Amino acid sequence: MSGARTETDVFVVDGEVAWEDLGNGVRRKILGWNPTMMMTRVAFAAGAVGPLHRHPHHQCAVVESGVFDVTIEGRTRRLGPGDGYIVPSNAEHGVVAIEPGVLLDVFTPLREDFLS
DSSP: OOTTOOOOOSOOOGGGSOOEEEETTEEEEEEEEETTEEEEEEEEOTTOEEEEEOOSSEEEEEEEEEEEEEEETTEEEEEOTTOEEEEOTTOOEEEEEEEEEEEEEEEESOOHHHHO
């Protein structure tokens, strides 16, 4: 993490945060963070994939819009608006956007790799 970056304010105003294009129909906003947690919004085009991966962070997410097939440790469930999921540390997980949609993710501790 760059020494120039500092944690965000206690308030998050969505319109003041720019989208980062991750490619392949996926965009992300880092909404807020401090050393112990991070909140992001991730938008997916229909058919976009968040490939299977694992990381040491704990993660939870809520489907803000759209429909996603979410896989965690080999179990897949179709989730829609208002549904959510919890990913334990180092659990393999990923998503497929069945239709365009947005996920709100929270990580603990913060994802330093997102800040570099």
